[in-house]
Amino acid sequence: MNTFWKAVAQAKQETGADIQTLLSDPARDFTVSQGDVIFDYRKTAMTQAARTTLLAAAEAVVPAARAAMFNGQPINDTEGRAVLHTALRAGPDAEIHVDGADIMPGIRATLDRMGAFADQVRSGAFTGAGGKITDVLNIGIGGSDLGPAMATLALAPFADGPRVHFVSNVDGADFADKTRGLNPATTLVIVASKTFTTIETMTNAATAKAWMADVPNLDAQFVALSTADDKVAAFGIPPERMFGFEDWVGGRYSMWGPIGLSLMLAIGPERFEAMLAGARAMDDHFRTAPLAQNMPVILALVGIWHHQVCGFPTRAVLPYDNRLARLPAYLQQLEMESNGKRVTMDGQNSEGVTGPVVWGEPGTNGQHAFYQLIHQGTTPVPCEFMIAARGHEPDLDHHHRLLIANCLAQSEALMRGRSLEEARAIMAAKGFEDPEQDRQARHRVFPGNRPSTTLIYPQLTPEVLGQIVALYEHRVFVEGVMLGINSFDQWGVELGKELATALGPLVDGADASTKDASTQALLLQLRAWRGD
Numbered sequence: 001m002n003t004f005w006k007a008v009a010q011a012k013q014e015t016g017a018d019i020q021t022l023l024s025d026p027a028r029d030f031t032v033s034q035g036d037v038i039f040d041y042r043k044t045a046m047t048q049a050a051r052t053t054l055l056a057a058a059e060a061v062v063p064a065a066r067a068a069m070f071n072g073q074p075i076n077d078t079e080g081r082a083v084l085h086t087a088l089r090a091g092p093d094a095e096i097h098v099d100g101a102d103i104m105p106g107i108r109a110t111l112d113r114m115g116a117f118a119d120q121v122r123s124g125a126f127t128g129a130g131g132k133i134t135d136v137l138n139i140g141i142g143g144s145d146l147g148p149a150m151a152t153l154a155l156a157p158f159a160d161g162p163r164v165h166f167v168s169n170v171d172g173a174d175f176a177d178k179t180r181g182l183n184p185a186t187t188l189v190i191v192a193s194k195t196f197t198t199i200e201t202m203t204n205a206a207t208a209k210a211w212m213a214d215v216p217n218l219d220a221q222f223v224a225l226s227t228a229d230d231k232v233a234a235f236g237i238p239p240e241r242m243f244g245f246e247d248w249v250g251g252r253y254s255m256w257g258p259i260g261l262s263l264m265l266a267i268g269p270e271r272f273e274a275m276l277a278g279a280r281a282m283d284d285h286f287r288t289a290p291l292a293q294n295m296p297v298i299l300a301l302v303g304i305w306h307h308q309v310c311g312f313p314t315r316a317v318l319p320y321d322n323r324l325a326r327l328p329a330y331l332q333q334l335e336m337e338s339n340g341k342r343v344t345m346d347g348q349n350s351e352g353v354t355g356p357v358v359w360g361e362p363g364t365n366g367q368h369a370f371y372q373l374i375h376q377g378t379t380p381v382p383c384e385f386m387i388a389a390r391g392h393e394p395d396l397d398h399h400h401r402l403l404i405a406n407c408l409a410q411s412e413a414l415m416r417g418r419s420l421e422e423a424r425a426i427m428a429a430k431g432f433e434d435p436e437q438d439r440q441a442r443h444r445v446f447p448g449n450r451p452s453t454t455l456i457y458p459q460l461t462p463e464v465l466g467q468i469v470a471l472y473e474h475r476v477f478v479e480g481v482m483l484g485i486n487s488f489d490q491w492g493v494e495l496g497k498e499l500a501t502a503l504g505p506l507v508d509g510a511d512a513s514t515k516d517a518s519t520q521a522l523l524l525q526l527r528a529w530r531g532d
C-alpha cells in the first residue's frame with residue numbers, strides 16, 4: 001500500500017463522528033479564506049486528526065508537483081506536455097520557460113490582439129457585411145465550449161457587447177435553435193477548437209458557412225481559436241483572424257486565453273483582465289500559502305475525505321446563484337475528465353477509487369427536485385453549496401435574502417436532521433395515535449449528520465469568478481497528484497470517437513454484419529425508420 005492509501009486507511013479510523021458535536025469544539029476552525037472567497041467545511045465529519053493525516057499525505061507530494069506544474073515541466077507525461085494554463089493569467093512580470101524559451105511574450109501578444117479585436121467588434125470598427133456585429137456564434141465543444149459558456153452566463157450583468165450564443169452539439173437541433181432569428185450578415189462566427197479536427201465542431205463550422213452563403217465575403221466573419229495553424233488556414237481563416245495557443249493548455253483549462261474570446265467580446269477586455277487577475281490571485285495563494293490554510297488543498301482534502309475515506313460515491317455542486325447554472329457541467333468536465341481514471345502515473349491500476357461522480361444544479365430549483373434523496377436517501381451525498389452576499393438586482397434584493405436563507409437552511413437541515421421523537425411529536429400534534437403515529441413519523445425522519453461545505457463571496461464579479469474557477473482547477477490538480485494520476489490527458493474519450501467514425505458508413509447503409517447483435521438490431525431499426 002502506498003503512502004497515500006495508508007493515510008486513507010488511517011483516516012478511516014476517524015469516520016463516524018457526529019458533525020454537531022465536532023462543531024461545538026471552538027478549536028476546530030475549519031474555514032479557509034483567500035481574497036473574496038471563504039470556504040467553510042465545519043459541517044463535515046472530518047476530525048482534526050483525519051485532517052492532520054491527510055495534510056501530511058499532501059505535504060509529501062503536493063509541493064514538488066505544484067512546482068513542476070508552474071515551472072513548465074512536462075507533467076502530462078502520457079502526451080509529453082507541460083501544463084501551463086496558469087501562464088495564460090500570469091502577471092506582467094512573469095517569465096515562464098518551455099523548452100528553454102520564455103512563453104510569456106507570446107501569450108501577452110495574443111492577449112493584446114484579442115483585446116484589440118474585441119474593442120473593434122464592440123465599437124463597430126469591425127463590421128460584418130450587414131454592419132455592426134450584433135451576435136457572436138461560438139462553435140466549439142467540451143473545453144472549447146463549457147468554459148466560455150459557463151463564464152458568459154455567470155458574468156451576464158457585465159455583458160455590454162454583442163450577444164453570444166454557443167453551439168456545441170453535433171445534433172442539428174443545436175445549430176438550428178441557436179441561429180434562429182439571427183442575421184448572418186451581422187453575426188461573427190468563432191470556430192473554437194484546440195485541435196481543429198473535432199467532428200462536431202467541424203460539422204457545425206461547415207454548416208455555419210452554408211448558413212451564411214448569401215453573405216458577401218462571408219469568410220471575413222469567421223474567427224478561429226486553435227493550436228493548429230495549418231488546419232485553420234485550410235478552412236479558409238487567415239492568420240490575422242486566428243488566435244493561437246499551444247498544446248500546454250489543456251482544453252478544459254483553456255478559458256483564460258483565446259478560447260475565452262467570446263466572453264471577452266461580451267464583457268470587454270478590461271473585465272476579462274479582471275477575471276484573469278482573480279485567477280492569478282488564487283494561483284499565488286496556491287503557490288505560497290501553507291497547506292493547512294491553502295484553499296485548493298483544503299477543498300481537495302475534503303473531497304478525498306468524502307470519497308476515498310468515507311466512500312460516498314458522488315459529490316453535488318449546488319450554487320445558489322442562477323448565473324452559475326453551467327458551473328456543474330463545467331466542473332463535470334474539469335473533474336471527471338481530469339481524475340476519472342483507473343491507471344496511475346506508473347502504469348499500474350489505482351489501489352482504490354479515483355475521481356467521484358460530480359453533478360448538480362442551482363438552488364433553489366434543486367430543492368424542489370432531487371433534494372429528497374439528499375436528505376432521506378440511503379447514500380449520503382456531500383454537498384458543496386455556494387452563495388454570494390449580494391446579487392446584481394438591487395430592486396429584487398428580497399429575492400436574494402430568501403436565496404441566502406434557503407442555502408443556509410439546507411446545510412443546517414442536512415446536518416441536524418429530524419429524530420423519530422421529533423417526528424412523532426409533530427404527528428401527535430396533528431392528532432395521530434399509534435400505531436399510525438409511529439408509521440407516519442418514520443417517513444418524516446431525517447437521519448442528519450450529512451456533510452456539506454459552503455463557499456461564500458460578496459458578489460459574482462469577474463474577479464470572484466476567476467478566483468472560484470482557479471480554485472477548482474487547483475483542487476482537481478491536488479486530488480490528482482495525491483491519487484498519483486495524470487489529470488491532464490483524456491484517453492477515455494478516444495474509443496467512442498473511433499467507433500463513431502467506423503459506424504458512420506453503417507448508418508448510411510453499409511453492411512453491419514460485423515457488429516454485435518444489439519448494435520446491428522438497433523441500427524437496422526433506426527435505418528428502417530429513417531427510410532433511407
Ligand SMILES: O=P(O)(O)OC[C@H]1O[C@H](O)[C@H](O)[C@@H](O)[C@@H]1O
Nearest residue numbers: 142143144193194195198251493
Ligand atoms: O478543442 P477541441 O480540440 O475541439 O476539443 C474539444 C474537446 O473534445 C475532446 O474529445 C476532449 O474530450 C475535450 O477535452 C476537448 O475539450
